[in-house]
Amino acid sequence: MKEVLMESELSILKNTVKSFVIENVIPAEQSQKGYVKEMSEIEVTSIQQKAKEAGLNALGAKKDWGGAGLPLYARTIIYEEAAQHRLGFYHPAVDGFGAELPSLLENCSPRQIAEYVIPAVSQGKGCFIALWEEHEDNQIDNLTCHAVSNGDEWIINGHKSYIQKMDQSGFGIILVNCKKENDTQKPTIFILELNDSFEKKDTVLIDVQKNYNITFNDFRIKDNRRIGKVGEGANLMKEWLAESQILLSARCLGISIKALDYAQAYAKMRITRGKTLSEFPSIRTMIANGFVNLNAARLMVHDAANKIDNGKKDGIIAAQMAKLFATETAAKIIDDCLQIHGGAGFAGDLPIERWYKEIRLARLDLLKKETIIENIARSIKL
Amino acid sequence: MFNFMENEEQQKMIDEATEIMERYVFPNEKYMIPHRGLPAEILKPLQQIVKEKGIWAAHLPKEFGGMGNGFVSLGLLSEVIGQSPIGPYVFGSMAPDAGNGEILYHAATTEQKEKYLRPLANGDIRSCFGMTEPEVSGSDPRTLQGTAVMDGSEWVINAHKWFTTGAVGSAFCIAMVVTDPEAEPHCRTSLFIVETDNPGFEIVREVPVLGDHYPGGHCEVRFNECRISQENMLGKRGEGFKLAQLRLGPGRITHAMRWLGVARRSLNVMLHYSLNKKDGEKRLADSQTIQNFIADSEAEIQASRLLTLQAAWKMDQGFQARKEISIIKFYGAQVLNNVIDRAIQTLGTYGLTQNTPLEGLYREARAARIYDGADEVHRMVVAKQVLREFQKREVPHEPAAISK
């Protein structure tokens, strides 16, 4: 059972996270010299320590695993705050709260929990997800990485791409299509260890995000690394997608707030043709529209989180709608904020330049618009 | 007279440039270094090939080694060479050197032309343009704060600039500073040629930025008690604003046509991918959503192209074409961003890897809505001009809709 929090408790939590970011995260970020692209491991460890002391770690992980067991809704509130700094969109509180673990790990055997999950939680490490492939990052049913049964093991061939945060993970999970003799392919999840014998190559997406591609050539994996039943993998991954979409959306709210703050402050200060930018209707419209969409996005994110927390059937589609709207909203707000700053928006002195790249990625990450729109159409039996 | 055909000479130029792009430019893109462009040992021989073909520095007259063609031809060539971020360097017409070359050609003295324009036009040196200051709005150059004051026979410049594109590695900077603070707002500034080895010229830093295609970075620079001789004033005193404008008109034609080259290339990447990538049983190209991307991109590219060529044609006829230039500046910049965005959307995350040119083009493209006048400023110019034209026409005030 996830913990149910009262509004008053949530409000305390929100303020705790806000203060944590202001007191610890932003100063750490600002203490780095020059153009900050990432935080040093020492800084991250020190922030993780402070977060632990403040009770802000392993937020979603079950209490039995050593986590805080917070429901998604509470986490949307936390991450909206934790994202409000330069690196915060993909590294909320510079990863100080530890990584989020997919709830599908609840399907792990007690041995798997003890061997992989609990150590990861205690070290503040996450679980990387090897799902998408180089030319397929939307349709789980079209993936090609596969495994053939061989006694008590499976032989995996194929590749996986765009794996995020592999360096900060204690272990990983992979989705492969399993085949036994003449059976049809059945999507199944396995646990990967960091030193498993797959080829690993890193790349950088849109100059901002380090990703990994991994390749399997006759890689043998024991059946006891399987999570859930053979054939259950796709559905489990869809649960993970929904959770991740909601958390990504919550972070979209965070950077949108921050971008609007920057936009407002600059518009009130910058003078052109004898007036502040904030006096020009074009600029006023950008900022005011941003507020409208931000509020709508927040309602959708909270709605989706509540639906998932309460096991509602339409939670999955609500999460997709929230993801679509929150990323599009943040993209527009960031684009406008960049425009309002002129040359200064194109420069990396402010975080807007980084968010402009990251939000382009986020629009594709965890299902792109076209896929979500089609899923919505199907969900209403169109 | 309406004629939408390239003439024989233009077609020959386009064909030759296309061949050079395909044989020499695209294959060398892999050697591009972020913020530094192509290494000289690769760039120089390529420039030589272009010079031998006679399609070098299309923006300049023949006496300075250029092509001496009109704006339409300049635009048509820019579209071809603009497809690659290194194209303009290989063809000797990159920003900001091209614009600086134009100012020098129009305003420099004979000595200045020999000393600065000739080597610049030949690609032996690079230059930069220092107008924008961090402290004041670049959209309103009447607010510039940097100054030049006469001291004996010298000017002493004190200024703080940024977005001085290409400053690292430049031989000189054309600086725009206030010389006559008491004059009318448009007559306060003058231009100066400042050699970058002047002890008073300091590159504070390369500003980190979204795009990385411009060699020499986008720099923050300072002029600290920078002393230069009287001979290095460029044009007349108080003409800074006017001369800077002179640089912008033709520059916007080449920018807009370069953007079309980039947009066309991005559309081609999208077309290639959608014809080859299957989404289940069907190709992406068979999906109506992708077809909409393709149709919208094609329509926008065509519209922007015709608008730009028409503006160029008007300039060839001797018109200023201010409204037309402003339209293509904001419309063309948006088309550029739209088309690249759709191409990335079609390729998915693969479009953000370094396996295609899209992500680099996407980052660089965002600046087009800011430099040489932000969208909002050009919209304002267009609207005011349209209102003025309407008022002049003295149309009878008929009701717009006739009710029965």
Ligand SMILES: Cc1cc2nc3c(=O)[nH]c(=O)nc-3n(C[C@H](O)[C@H](O)[C@H](O)COP(=O)(O)OP(=O)(O)OC[C@H]3O[C@@H](n4cnc5c(N)ncnc54)[C@H](O)[C@@H]3O)c2cc1C
């Ligand atoms: C890649 C790049 C290269 C550049 N290269 C050079 C160079 O080589 N040399 C050089 O001198 N400069 C260069 N610039 C600077 C460029 O010319 C300025 O950024 C531009 O003029 C805008 O000025 P600003 O940045 O001060 O923005 P501001 O003038 O402060 O304007 C900020 C924003 O305010 C809004 N705004 C402005 N005016 C209005 C209005 N009237 N109505 C409504 N909204 C308005 C717009 O959204 C605008 O984007 C470069 C810029 C970039 C991005």
